[in-house]
Amino acid sequence: MSAVHTTEAAGGTPKTAEVAVIGGGVIGLSIAFHLAEAGVRTVLLERDALGSGASRATADVVRSYFAGNPISSALAVRSLAAYHDFPERPGTALHLRHVGYLVLFTEPGQIEEFERDLPAQRAAGVQVELIGADDARELNPLIGDPDVLAAAWSPDAYVCDTSAIVSGYAQAARRAGAVLLTNSPVTRVDPRAGRVRTSAGTVTAETIVCAAGAWSAPIAAGAGVDIPLTAPITQVLLTTDPLPPGTPDIPVTLHAASGLLVRVRDGRLLIGMGYPGPDRDEWQAAVAARLAATYPSLAGARLHTAVTGLRDASPDKTAFIGGSRSFMYAAGFSGHGLCNAPAAGEVIRDLYLGKDPGIDMTTLASTRRG
Numbered sequence: 001m002s003a004v005h006t007t008e009a010a011g012g013t014p015k016t017a018e019v020a021v022i023g024g025g026v027i028g029l030s031i032a033f034h035l036a037e038a039g040v041r042t043v044l045l046e047r048d049a050l051g052s053g054a055s056r057a058t059a060d061v062v063r064s065y066f067a068g069n070p071i072s073s074a075l076a077v078r079s080l081a082a083y084h085d086f087p088e089r090p091g092t093a094l095h096l097r098h099v100g101y102l103v104l105f106t107e108p109g110q111i112e113e114f115e116r117d118l119p120a121q122r123a124a125g126v127q128v129e130l131i132g133a134d135d136a137r138e139l140n141p142l143i144g145d146p147d148v149l150a151a152a153w154s155p156d157a158y159v160c161d162t163s164a165i166v167s168g169y170a171q172a173a174r175r176a177g178a179v180l181l182t183n184s185p186v187t188r189v190d191p192r193a194g195r196v197r198t199s200a201g202t203v204t205a206e207t208i209v210c211a212a213g214a215w216s217a218p219i220a221a222g223a224g225v226d227i228p229l230t231a232p233i234t235q236v237l238l239t240t241d242p243l244p245p246g247t248p249d250i251p252v253t254l255h256a257a258s259g260l261l262v263r264v265r266d267g268r269l270l271i272g273m274g275y276p277g278p279d280r281d282e283w284q285a286a287v288a289a290r291l292a293a294t295y296p297s298l299a300g301a302r303l304h305t306a307v308t309g310l311r312d313a314s315p316d317k318t319a320f321i322g323g324s325r326s327f328m329y330a331a332g333f334s335g336h337g338l339c340n341a342p343a344a345g346e347v348i349r350d351l352y353l354g355k356d357p358g359i360d361m362t363t364l365a366s367t368r369r370g
Contacts, residue, residue, distance in 0.1 A: 020205035028211035029169035030345030036176035047185035051166035057309025063157035082342035092168030101157035216331035
């Protein structure tokens with residue numbers, strides 16, 4: 001998706017707010033919307049255009065199942081319900097297209113791990129089951145890898161339009177009274193004084209919320225808060241040439257051992273597999289080899305860069321959400337941000353208002369130990 005461009009509020013940077021949200025991606029915008037909807041005077045500060053960071057480098061998929069991570073799954077279940085209600089609240093049609101999510105297992109240990117994880121996933125509200133290799137091939141006829149033993153099948157996965165989510169939250173936040181400022185990089189934060197300094201001026205706020213994605217670690221450190229984020233990661237998604245006529249639509253499909261993730265978009269295959277690292281050519285060659293092994297009919301397909309973006313990450317791939325009255329954070333979503341955004345906004349809102357967020361906050365705290 002492309003970034004959502006917006007104009008700054010008339011009159012420049014407001015001098016005061018109850019909450020200053022740093023970051024104008026889908027997480028920050030969800031937070032701004034939920035706070036403003038609750039009557040909280042909110043200012044959002046974005047260094048570039050809205051949705052210009054990790055939010056522009058997604059596969060445009062929302063789902064509820066995150067293998068081995070029932071905490072992220074619980075946030076995703078809650079968020080998926082919010083996305084279904086998006087036309088009513090905040091008031092934007094999303095046109096979710098149901099595709100389902102398939103995870104291919106090629107090793108017995110992966111099946112055992114799935115079965116150990118299943119009770120926690122079910123407790124989180126995830127619909128997922130183990131199916132045989134033949135059933136997996138029926139769902140995705142492109143699969144030709146003879147090593148596939150079984151698969152996890154979760155029907156709750158949908159293709160969406162990330163830019164519509166970004167725009168929907170932005171428009172609704174403004175309608176509720178939030179001020180959204182773009183091209184306003186934060187240069188300093190002082191939670192004790194309640195000040196956020198930007199290139200355009202200083203905002204004084206009772207609470208500062210850091211939702212700055214890949215830029216969250218230095219902002220938090222400047223506030224004297226330790227969020228143990230790993231180094232930001234460059235996400236790269238690839239695409240093929242147009243697929244042959246008659247190629248079936250398929251579920252979003254993950255090859256568990258390699259991390260190869262594919263879905264059909266606009267008549268082409270959209271592809272992700274981990275992160276490129278320093279040798280982009282070597283990574284792309286590995287993607288091509290794995291693609292050919294899993295989907296032999298696509299062997300030799302030319303691969304092109306579809307989108308790139310910088311994203312934040314946590315050591316256990318679970319977000320950090322929490323903080324104090326003066327400084328809160330929502331960071332480290334590790335590629336789960338789009339699927340977790342509505343719930344993250346609800347949780348930060350409830351924490352600010354002193355309400356029960358409906359989740360064990362110790363599992364999201366920056367002080368947790370994996």
